[in-house]
Amino acid sequence: MSAPAAIRVIPVRPSPAGAVVANLDPGARTPRYLDVDVDAGAVLRDLDIVVVAAGSVGGRLVALAARSGVRSLLIVDPDTFSPESVLTHDIGPEDVGRQKASLAGERAKAISPRTRVVVFDGPFEDLPRDVLAGADFVLLSSDGLACEQAVSRACTRLGLRLLQASLHGSTLSAQVRSLANAADGDGPGLCCGYSRREWDELDRGTVFSCTGNGRAPTSVGPPTMSPPQLCSIAADLAFMEVTRIALGIAPRIASTADVLLDYNGYTHATTTTALARNPHCPAEHSRWRIAPWPRPLSAATLRELLDAAGDARGTLSVEGYVFARRALCACGLDSPLERFVPDGESAGECPACGAPCAPHPFDAHREAPAAMLALLADRTLAELGAAGPATVLARGVDGTAVLFSESFAAPERAQIARRIR
Amino acid sequence: MIKPTSAPLQPPYGLSDLRRVELTWQQRKGLNAANADSQGPPEWRARKLVEATDVFALSQISSRMQVLALDMRTELKFMIRLRCPVPCKSPASDDIAVAPYAEIAIRYPEDILRGPLPGYALIQIVAPRRVWLPNSSYDVAQRVCLGVSIARNFPLKEVILACHAAMTLQAITLDSRDVAGLMNQAACTWWRANTHRIPLSRVPFLGDEDENRNEHGNGEES
Numbered sequence: 001m002s003a004p005a006a007i008r009v010i011p012v013r014p015s016p017a018g019a020v021v022a023n024l025d026p027g028a029r030t031p032r033y034l035d036v037d038v039d040a041g042a043v044l045r046d047l048d049i050v051v052v053a054a055g056s057v058g059g060r061l062v063a064l065a066a067r068s069g070v071r072s073l074l075i076v077d078p079d080t081f082s083p084e085s086v087l088t089h090d091i092g093p094e095d096v097g098r099q100k101a102s103l104a105g106e107r108a109k110a111i112s113p114r115t116r117v118v119v120f121d122g123p124f125e126d127l128p129r130d131v132l133a134g135a136d137f138v139l140l141s142s143d144g145l146a147c148e149q150a151v152s153r154a155c156t157r158l159g160l161r162l163l164q165a166s167l168h169g170s171t172l173s174a175q176v177r178s179l180a181n182a183a184d185g186d187g188p189g190l191c192c193g194y195s196r197r198e199w200d201e202l203d204r205g206t207v208f209s210c211t212g213n214g215r216a217p218t219s220v221g222p223p224t225m226s227p228p229q230l231c232s233i234a235a236d237l238a239f240m241e242v243t244r245i246a247l248g249i250a251p252r253i254a255s256t257a258d259v260l261l262d263y264n265g266y267t268h269a270t271t272t273t274a275l276a277r278n279p280h281c282p283a284e285h286s287r288w289r290i291a292p293w294p295r296p297l298s299a300a301t302l303r304e305l306l307d308a309a310g311d312a313r314g315t316l317s318v319e320g321y322v323f324a325r326r327a328l329c330a331c332g333l334d335s336p337l338e339r340f341v342p343d344g345e346s347a348g349e350c351p352a353c354g355a356p357c358a359p360h361p362f363d364a365h366r367e368a369p370a371a372m373l374a375l376l377a378d379r380t381l382a383e384l385g386a387a388g389p390a391t392v393l394a395r396g397v398d399g400t401a402v403l404f405s406e407s408f409a410a411p412e413r414a415q416i417a418r419r420i421r
Numbered sequence: 422m423i424k425p426t427s428a429p430l431q432p433p434y435g436l437s438d439l440r441r442v443e444l445t446w447q448q449r450k451g452l453n454a455a456n457a458d459s460q461g462p463p464e465w466r467a468r469k470l471v472e473a474t475d476v477f478a479l480s481q482i483s484s485r486m487q488v489l490a491l492d493m494r495t496e497l498k499f500m501i502r503l504r505c506p507v508p509c510k511s512p513a514s515d516d517i518a519v520a521p522y523a524e525i526a527i528r529y530p531e532d533i534l535r536g537p538l539p540g541y542a543l544i545q546i547v548a549p550r551r552v553w554l555p556n557s558s559y560d561v562a563q564r565v566c567l568g569v570s571i572a573r574n575f576p577l578k579e580v581i582l583a584c585h586a587a588m589t590l591q592a593i594t595l596d597s598r599d600v601a602g603l604m605n606q607a608a609c610t611w612w613r614a615n616t617h618r619i620p621l622s623r624v625p626f627l628g629d630e631d632e633n634r635n636e637h638g639n640g641e642e643s
Binding site: 153315346 | 490498549572
């Protein structure tokens with residue numbers, strides 16, 4: 001089993017050329033846009049952007065964001081470049097075999113040293129659930145349906161603007177879906193537009209390794225067949241949407257609306273279509289309230305968390321842990337436990353034989369009901385075994401959800417990086 | 422323990438007739454009590470009730486399973502006793518012992534409504550210990566893998582049938598390079614060298630008690 005990927009901050013590499021770039025005026029090529037009163041360069045340099053998938057489309061999105069000098073970039077991609085990537089990606093033969101996210105991040109840092117560039121060479125599904133919080137835009141160009149679904153769900157939960165760039169090579173079509181995930185929580189997700197064929201493809205094309213390590217799935221299927229010029233058009237259209245929305249160039253309604261922008265290379269026509277929630281969509285559309293926790297979560301008692309969530313009858317889910325009421329040993333002993341256990345790890349030693357125990361599968365809870373925790377309500381998470389949780393999610397019986405995060409209010413994403421590592 | 426009727430219902434009841442099966446008052450009482458604590462969005466609470474009702478009905482038409490416990494608070498969870506031969510092997514022994522039943526914990530999470538889940542995500546064998554199956558991990562967790570993935574909305578009753586097939590070796594992974602379900606390479610090799618003992622039982626899950634033969638793990642009819 002390979003070790004899970006870590007979030008890394010890309011450092012500035014000192015070089016004579018780098019020094020020249022570092023001293024550039026970042027607004028030297030920013031025009032004064034017609035009817036835009038704000039300092040466009042300053043607005044763009046204040047953006048926090050997440051790019052999921054750094055391939056032929058995503059790699060260019062990263063470059064465009066870096067050239068705009070955005071404040072921070074988080075780049076996520078578990079894949080490496082194959083020899084065929086040379087045909088569609090902006091890379092040379094020497095880059096084959098390299099991690100896509102890392103290479104895109106290094107290039108972005110070289111272009112814009114002031115941008116905080118963070119890369120994750122792993123699947124999106126492995127990221128902590130608050131890592132996107134605070135992002136201005138999430139730009140998605142993955143062709144895996146499972147990844148699409150996970151990103152859409154995360155953006156809906158956290159109320160983040162999602163722009164998805166996609167391609168259909170044989171019709172020379174490039175599309176950008178722009179989902180506002182506005183505060184009313186009634187907007188569509190990406191899955192709302194799935195056809196029956198796409199749902200079937202999601203079922204059939206998603207493969208998990210039977211090593212039982214709980215890692216994210218991979219999608220199997222043919223590679224995307226698109227010419228490189230279509231890839232860059234999709235990326236350019238998506239980043240044009242970023243610019244329009246950030247600067248308010250788009251009509252006011254468009255900045256909060258959910259739209260599909262379609263470009264067709266056969267006709268050179270672009271069309272926009274409004275997107276709406278599909279009431280029959282089986283995907284999750286719940287919205288979470290983000291609650292910064294002012295001190296270490298491990299020092300919070302269960303009662304404090306439930307009180308802060310405003311529903312003493314709901315459930316608590318501590319990220320990275322299960323609440324185990326009993327432990328089970330290979331020798332057959334079934335012993336009481338009543339504490340949090342790191343997900344996938346041992347539940348301590350067996351009192352009889354000393355071997356490592358596992359949480360009893362019937363009594364291990366990812367979401368622990370408040371009633372189950374009642375006798376432990378005044379104990380802290382650390383006292384109950386959860387020494388370093390990233391987040392805690394409290395769900396009320398009425399469906400409301402509050403995500404407690406100690407890092408959300410922090411100004412630098414590096415704090416998240418340190419915690420993960 | 423939530424008791425079924427004294428004897429399983431006879432055909433024509435089958436998997437497609439579960440909704441026609443009337444639950445016993447003990448089963449209904451247990452189901453109602455668990456359902457009263459059920460949490461989550463309305464569609465998930467409704468789905469849990471349907472799946473749990475099906476499992477109780479299944480226990481009525483099959484003599485091979487018994488519901489031991491049910492939890493519907495967040496995920497849907499069952500503890501079930503499957504009456505079927507289960508191969509076990511201690512590390513020191515070269516041969517297997519066959520236990521008469523298995524107790525399995527089933528976890529059916531809300532995510533099954535949204536997309537496929539890993540094949541090993543739903544079932545763990547609680548007893549006996551040291552189960553020796555290619556599709557079961559030979560560790561303290563004893564996860565059972567039912568394939569590379571479990572399709573979205575896969576019914577719980579089908580999960581139980583697939584688990585029974587894996588336990589009795591009516592469905593078995595003997596290709597050590599096959600990613601579809603292999604959790605124990607050594608057991609895979611062992612069973613490949615002992616194919617004459619496969620399956621441990623030919624009795625189908627909904628089979629008649631009179632057909633209950635060939636459960637000795639040696640491939641011979643009694």
